[in-house]
Amino acid sequence: MVKSTHRRSALARALRTWTAWLAAATVVGVGCANNLSADFDKRPCDARGACVTGYVCDESTNLCVHPEELGSAGAAATACQQGQTVCGNDCPELTRDPHHCGGCDATCTPAVNGLAACIDGRCRLVCQDGFYPCGSACIDFETDAENCGACGNRCPTSANGRANCSNGACSAGCNDGAENCDGACVLLASDVSNCGACGTRCGPGKVCSGGHCSDACAKGQENCSGECVDTRSASAHCGACDTPCEPPGHGSVSCVAGDCTVKCDPGFEECDGLCVDISRDPTNCGGCGKACSRPANGSAACTDKRCGVTCDDGFAECSGTCVDTSKDHANCGSCQKRCGDAEVCSGGHCRTDCEGGLSKCDGVGACVDFATDPGHCGDCETSCPTPERGHAICDGDLGCGVACDSGLSPCGGRCVDLDSDPQNCHACGHVCASVANGVSVCDLGDCGVLCTPDHTNCSGSCVDTNSDRTHCGKCDEICATGEVCAGGTCVLSCPSGTVDCGGSCVDTDSDTSHCGGCDDHVCVAPSNALPICESGTCGIACQGGRTDCSGTCADTSSDPAHCGASCQRCPQPSNGSPSCTNGTCGRLCNSGYTDCGSSCANLQNDTANCGRCGKKCGACLLGLCL
Numbered sequence: 001m002v003k004s005t006h007r008r009s010a011l012a013r014a015l016r017t018w019t020a021w022l023a024a025a026t027v028v029g030v031g032c033a034n035n036l037s038a039d040f041d042k043r044p045c046d047a048r049g050a051c052v053t054g055y056v057c058d059e060s061t062n063l064c065v066h067p068e069e070l071g072s073a074g075a076a077a078t079a080c081q082q083g084q085t086v087c088g089n090d091c092p093e094l095t096r097d098p099h100h101c102g103g104c105d106a107t108c109t110p111a112v113n114g115l116a117a118c119i120d121g122r123c124r125l126v127c128q129d130g131f132y133p134c135g136s137a138c139i140d141f142e143t144d145a146e147n148c149g150a151c152g153n154r155c156p157t158s159a160n161g162r163a164n165c166s167n168g169a170c171s172a173g174c175n176d177g178a179e180n181c182d183g184a185c186v187l188l189a190s191d192v193s194n195c196g197a198c199g200t201r202c203g204p205g206k207v208c209s210g211g212h213c214s215d216a217c218a219k220g221q222e223n224c225s226g227e228c229v230d231t232r233s234a235s236a237h238c239g240a241c242d243t244p245c246e247p248p249g250h251g252s253v254s255c256v257a258g259d260c261t262v263k264c265d266p267g268f269e270e271c272d273g274l275c276v277d278i279s280r281d282p283t284n285c286g287g288c289g290k291a292c293s294r295p296a297n298g299s300a301a302c303t304d305k306r307c308g309v310t311c312d313d314g315f316a317e318c319s320g321t322c323v324d325t326s327k328d329h330a331n332c333g334s335c336q337k338r339c340g341d342a343e344v345c346s347g348g349h350c351r352t353d354c355e356g357g358l359s360k361c362d363g364v365g366a367c368v369d370f371a372t373d374p375g376h377c378g379d380c381e382t383s384c385p386t387p388e389r390g391h392a393i394c395d396g397d398l399g400c401g402v403a404c405d406s407g408l409s410p411c412g413g414r415c416v417d418l419d420s421d422p423q424n425c426h427a428c429g430h431v432c433a434s435v436a437n438g439v440s441v442c443d444l445g446d447c448g449v450l451c452t453p454d455h456t457n458c459s460g461s462c463v464d465t466n467s468d469r470t471h472c473g474k475c476d477e478i479c480a481t482g483e484v485c486a487g488g489t490c491v492l493s494c495p496s497g498t499v500d501c502g503g504s505c506v507d508t509d510s511d512t513s514h515c516g517g518c519d520d521h522v523c524v525a526p527s528n529a530l531p532i533c534e535s536g537t538c539g540i541a542c543q544g545g546r547t548d549c550s551g552t553c554a555d556t557s558s559d560p561a562h563c564g565a566s567c568q569r570c571p572q573p574s575n576g577s578p579s580c581t582n583g584t585c586g587r588l589c590n591s592g593y594t595d596c597g598s599s600c601a602n603l604q605n606d607t608a609n610c611g612r613c614g615k616k617c618g619a620c621l622l623g624l625c626l
Contacts (some may be wrong), residue, residue, distance in 0.1 A: 044349075045085075056086045078516075087334070095121045103325035103348060104334035106316035109301070109309060112280065113138040121326075123316045135405045136299045142168050145249060150407035152389050152417055154555075157247045157545035160236060161185030167540035175235075175252060190234070192226030193454050201454065202226060203487040204467055205425050205497035205507045225510055225534055232258045241534065246545055251275035272555070273565065274582050280304050283582050291584070293613055294595035295377075296603070298322035312391060317569045321594075321611070322602070329365025330623050331612070339365060341622065365604070365622045375592030385577050385592040388485060388558075390415040392591040419445050422527055436522045437462035437512050438528055439543065452512065452530045464513065480501060509536050528553040556584050576600035 043055035043064045058065045080091035094100055094158035100109040101118035114137075117126040120165035122198035125528040127138035134151035141147060145155040155163040155170035160505035162353035164173035169262050175334050181198035182189075188194055188211055193201050193209035202213035209228035217228035220514050224231075224241035232239050235245040238255035245253040245260035250268045254450035256263050257613035259563035264275035271278075271288035278284050282292040293306035298317075301446040311322035318325070326350055330338050339350035344360050346367040354360045354367035361368055362378035368376040374384040383576050384400035390410070393403045404415035411418075411428035418424055422432040430448035432440035437455045451462035458475035459463075465471050465488055467610035470478050472485035474585035479490035486495055486505035494505035501508075501518035512523040516536035523531035523538035528546050532539045542553035543612035547567065554562035560570040563580035570578035570585035575593045579586045590601035596613035603611055603623055610620035617625030 002558060009582055021178055023064075051268055056080050060085075067104075096124070100334075101316050102333075103316070103331065103337070106318055106323070106325045106331070106335050109311050109317045109322075110300075111136055111138050111310050113140070122314050123311060125313045133406060135391075136312060143164075145170070146194075150192060150417070150419075151405045151416075152408055154419065156543065157249075158185045158236075160187060162247050162252055163249060187234075187236075190227040201466065204495070204505060204511075225532055231255075235260070238418070239281065242539065246273070246547060248273060250277075272583060276582065278351050279303075281582070282307070283586075289584075291586070291597075294586075294589065294593055295320070295322050300595075327366040327368070338622075346374070370394075374400065375590075383575060383592050385438045385590050386588045387415050388575075388588060419443075422447070434524060435460070435462055436524060437464070437531060439528070449528075452532075455512075464504075464506075467504040467506045467511070510534065512538070518622065521623075526552055556580075560585065573600050575602070601607040 007418050022222055027190040034459070045064055052186055056065065064624040065159045082128050083093055084091040085094050085104065087100050090100065092100040094102055096118050098116035098118045100106060101108050101123050102121040107115040108148035108577040111125060113128050113131045115126045115128060117124045125133050125136065128221050131140050134147055138152065139147045141149055141166050142299035145163035145165040146177050147153060148155050148170050149168035155165050157163045158172070160178040161172050161174040164171045172180045172185050174180050177187065178185040178189050179194070179198060181194045181466060186194045188196055190208050192208045195202050196211035206215065207217055207226045207228050209221060217223050220230060221228040222231050222241060225238045227237070229237045231239055231241070232571040233255050235253055235255045237243065238245045238260050239258035247253040248262055251262055251264040254263065256474045262270050262273055262275065264270050267277060267280055268275040269288070271284045276284045278288070278496045280302050282300035282302045284290060285292050286305035286428055286573055292302055294300040295309050297310045297315045298311040301308040309317055309320060311317050315322040316323055318331045323331045325335070327345050329345050332339050332350050333348035336481050338344050339549050342462045343350045343352060344354055344365055344367050346355050348356060358367035358369055359445045361376055365594050370378050371374060371393050374392040376382065377384050377400050378573055381398070382533055384394055387402045389408055390402045390404040393401045395401050402410045402413060402415060404410050407417060407606045408415040409428070411424050416424045420442050422440050422442045425432050425447050426431060432442055434440055435449050438449050438451040440543055448461060449457055449460055451457050454464060455462040456465050456471070456475065460469050462466070465473055467485050469483070471492050472479050473488035483492060484494055484500055484503045484505050486498065494500045497507065498505040499508050499518065500572050501514045501516070506514045508516055508518070510533050512531045512533045514537050515523050515533035523533050525531040525540045525626055529540040529542045532541050540548060540551070540553065542548050545555070547554070547556045547562070549567035552562060554567065556562055556564055556567060558580050560578040560580040563585050564583040568582055568585060572578055573587040574590040576587045579588045587600055589595050592602065593600040594603055594609070594613065596609045601609035601613065603609055605620050607618065607620045608616050610617050610625050611623035615625070619626040
């Protein structure tokens with residue numbers, strides 16, 4: 001019994017202890033609930049501007065408050081859930097809302113044929129089905145003649161045709177009356193290498209007139225290197241033998257009374273010889289010559305004849321500027337939320353000092369990473385240059401570099417196509433050697449030769465099988481001792497009108513291997529050109545729609561060293577590099593600078609462009625006039 005009584009006493013004591021503990025725990029539990037509720041009130045919002053359920057983020061203070069404390073906005077904000085942020089009367093998720101990406105009112109700008117996309121609080125370039133990223137644009141590589149098969153692969157044009165891209169491959173789109181002969185658009189009535197039919201060549205001293213090989217051109221025609229043409233109407237020889245009409249994209253060209261005339265496709269208008277869509281062309285937005293300004297961290301855009309911007313990947317649009325709301329002093333955490341003069345923007349919050357190994361640059365108001373920020377690469381002053389068809393990057397100890405658009409590779413600060421650039425074929429600096437009577441080309445990273453129409457590629461050399469005694473009629477067909485080659489046949493003597501140059505019967509007035517004489521009279525041509533011989537004088541014929549600019553064949557629509565019809569060298573801007581778009585000079589501003597029409601400006605401290613282009617003031621600090 002003693003043992004049993006002891007057990008009951010122990011049990012009673014244990015019950016009394018548990019009862020007391022539970023009562024105390026209930027009191028403590030209630031007290032903890034009250035203290036936790038008080039602790040969450042006025043706590044800072046998280047990095048995404050979000051609070052726990054029951055609270056919303058006050059954007060003005062970056063503190064978590066009860067919805068009713070926001071006044072008029074609070075009534076609409078009561079529906080906000082955890083992970084959402086109050087932005088006016090909206091409750092967006094800043095991690096994925098393209099209208100509030102990373103901050104209130106930070107808008108993702110879709111590219112043409114692209115979608116506005118916000119991923120993890122950063123704007124990203126996302127293209128519609130069938131389109132692919134090319135810089136800040138979305139391109140159909142199957143049909144775009146400017147980017148055929150790959151970004152930057154431009155299809156060539158000719159005076160008798162137009163650039164054409166089908167299924168990702170370039171092809172000749174010939175004008176009416178022209179014939180496609182091995183990829184070239186030719187006029188069978190006058191082409192000396194395709195006279196009357198593709199592949200029918202006229203012999204030495206002969207011309208092609210009316211589709212027949214003849215001794216002389218018909219009355220009213222001019223002899224242009226064996227082609228008998230009317231320079232009043234021939235688009236390849238308009239007004240004179242050496243003045244071809246350059247066909248524009250989205251249009252065709254003709255020669256009327258010796259002057260080139262452009263006819264644009266429906267929906268396009270002629271602007272300085274080019275066919276443009278003024279409803280969406282940022283260099284001719286709403287009218288010829290009305291160029292839109294390019295912002296820092298983005299590109300100019302034109303929509304329905306109104307200028308706008310398309311921001312680079314990772315940047316959002318705030319009142320016409322492209323910003324990173326995680327570090328922009330004037331748009332910190334959301335558009336128009338400006339930090340104080342003594343503060344910096346770091347992680348989307350205004351702070352007094354930078355965090356996480358970032359550095360503060362006076363006059364910028366942002367915390368930057370010297371190892372990765374192309375606007376402040378290595379120090380506060382270094383801004384990396386922006387290349388055409390790519391963007392600037394900063395790579396740690398290596399300093400400034402470039403990241404190129406799809407299909408291109410960086411070479412010496414430029415973005416080039418190693419598959420097709422004869423100056424950088426397969427590798428940077430690997431130049432394809434020049435060749436007589438032809439031009440060097442780069443095809444899929446391999447150097448090759450493109451011979452003039454009247455020459456044949458014989459083991460990498462361009463020869464005239466009509467007259468070459470070592471390749472008479474065909475490659476490696478050698479004439480016997482004492483014989484000469486005339487008209488592709490080995491004979492005993494040269495016919496009248498030709499000269500015997502070491503066993504080759506040639507017309508020194510037109511033969512590019514013996515132009516003006518037998519010895520040391522080989523015509524050569526620069527890149528993108530073929531050599532010609534007219535009246536015993538060497539010249540060049542530019543290829544692929546390029547223009548002869550004092551001996552250089554340039555794409556005057558995009559070459560800043562030879563821009564426009566006058567082959568103008570575009571001026572070098574401060575804090576940027578020259579550019580040429582549709583034959584008009586412009587500028588590519590360095591990272592962190594904005595194109596303000598005539599200069600590259602830092603909107604943070606430029607007294608002529610303070611906060612926005614054209615806003616002048618006596619002193620400018622952090623985009624504010626003082």
